[in-house]
Amino acid sequence: MKLKLYSSLFEPDRPYLPERRLQKLWMNSLWKRKMTTLDGDSLQVLSPGIWNHHEGPDFRNAMLFIGETMKEGDVEIHYGNGDWYRHGHHTDPAYDRVILHLIFNSIDKNKRVMNSKGEGIPVCLIDYSMLDICEPDPVCRSATKTPEEFFSVLNKSGFERLKIKTDYIRRQSARFDYDLMCWWGLFQICGLSANRSSFNRVFLNFPWDDYYEKRLKKNDIPSLLQYISGLDLGFEKKEFSDYEIPDGLLWLKMGIRPPSLPENRLKWLSAFLMSKYEISLFKDLIDVLKNKRQSKAFWKDFFRTNSLNCREPGYDLSVEMAMNALMPVVLASIESPNEEMKKYMKEVSSLSVSEYRISRRFYNRHFIDKNHPLRRTWIHQQGILYINERYCSQDLTELCPLCCSGAEEK
Numbered sequence: 001m002k003l004k005l006y007s008s009l010f011e012p013d014r015p016y017l018p019e020r021r022l023q024k025l026w027m028n029s030l031w032k033r034k035m036t037t038l039d040g041d042s043l044q045v046l047s048p049g050i051w052n053h054h055e056g057p058d059f060r061n062a063m064l065f066i067g068e069t070m071k072e073g074d075v076e077i078h079y080g081n082g083d084w085y086r087h088g089h090h091t092d093p094a095y096d097r098v099i100l101h102l103i104f105n106s107i108d109k110n111k112r113v114m115n116s117k118g119e120g121i122p123v124c125l126i127d128y129s130m131l132d133i134c135e136p137d138p139v140c141r142s143a144t145k146t147p148e149e150f151f152s153v154l155n156k157s158g159f160e161r162l163k164i165k166t167d168y169i170r171r172q173s174a175r176f177d178y179d180l181m182c183w184w185g186l187f188q189i190c191g192l193s194a195n196r197s198s199f200n201r202v203f204l205n206f207p208w209d210d211y212y213e214k215r216l217k218k219n220d221i222p223s224l225l226q227y228i229s230g231l232d233l234g235f236e237k238k239e240f241s242d243y244e245i246p247d248g249l250l251w252l253k254m255g256i257r258p259p260s261l262p263e264n265r266l267k268w269l270s271a272f273l274m275s276k277y278e279i280s281l282f283k284d285l286i287d288v289l290k291n292k293r294q295s296k297a298f299w300k301d302f303f304r305t306n307s308l309n310c311r312e313p314g315y316d317l318s319v320e321m322a323m324n325a326l327m328p329v330v331l332a333s334i335e336s337p338n339e340e341m342k343k344y345m346k347e348v349s350s351l352s353v354s355e356y357r358i359s360r361r362f363y364n365r366h367f368i369d370k371n372h373p374l375r376r377t378w379i380h381q382q383g384i385l386y387i388n389e390r391y392c393s394q395d396l397t398e399l400c401p402l403c404c405s406g407a408e409e410k
Helices: 003-008 019-029 147-172 178-190 194-205 208-212 218-229 263-275 281-291 294-301 315-332 339-350 357-365 377-390
Strands: 042-047 057-065 069-077 098-103 113-114 119-124
Touching: 003 281, 019 057, 019 069, 019 281, 042 119, 057 263, 147 178, 147 315, 147 339, 178 194, 178 263, 178 281, 178 315, 194 263, 218 263, 281 294, 281 315, 315 339, 315 377, 339 377, 357 377
Parallel strands: 069 098, 098 119
Antiparallel strands: 042 057, 057 069, 113 119
């Protein structure tokens, strides 16, 4: 399996900006830039249109020149070109007045998208070099909601963030099986934010075909992973001339606690790969979930390797790995909501971890009692990350469901 051919599906090389932020950038400054459609026509915007915060195209009644032809109509903005069809705009007459589709990432060569009438709509691809992607300082108003309402918003936002991860896995499952997606998730979470890119490169260069076809010697896995990572993990040196060391590896250690240092996480991954060599990680996961209830102890036991050569994940790290790497895959494998999914969701909502630094500051800004029992719930802290990503860090406080009463995301 040539995973490197699909590396962009696993780890985007460029930062992701939510569509709300992209819409605001268009409204404030992007429309004034010199642009060109994918057809090669010059694009001059006379008016960016009226920002639509409800259903339908993002901007109404824009005016622009495409080449030498002046057009008046709507503008739709997406992060990627495939979102036009994924959102069903090609069958929705409400989007028939769209005269420009603005995108920031493209994985194919389509120069136009089609509306419900079969008419082609010009596409403009904006290069990220044109964007000011520096995050603004968050401006946060103290929430006026009761603690019950406050945590209700966080609960909904947390499950929305989990749904985004699940939907991503479901889309990629057409190319990669669930077992491989489980391993990808574990490599990602082991890297934290500081070393995620390097862990991703190691994942893409690991010989997964040889692993699944049992062509590797089980005891060679630790030294092979050491070779690919370029780190000296203390294992016996071996020759792996048939395998590549990925370019661009940069291991960062400053500010990282010892259990999460890259060499310790790679040692654990080696041991866990060995422990699952004869079985499917995904199938084993499904089997134990059906028979046992999720808890901190459950997940710590699931990730235990009993290896003397690695530091086993603690309770909090085990929950983080499970929730961020494995549960999205489990939920993606369930085709439609059922009792089993309800059970998993209920168990997820009860798990707790240590407070994130960002969540501690968030709670303090909103004057939430430091002893409130819901502060450490994993799903609520995911809700904080969701709100921070979409509102606080994107200068969209006026749309925040906590800061603005009645605010709803489109």
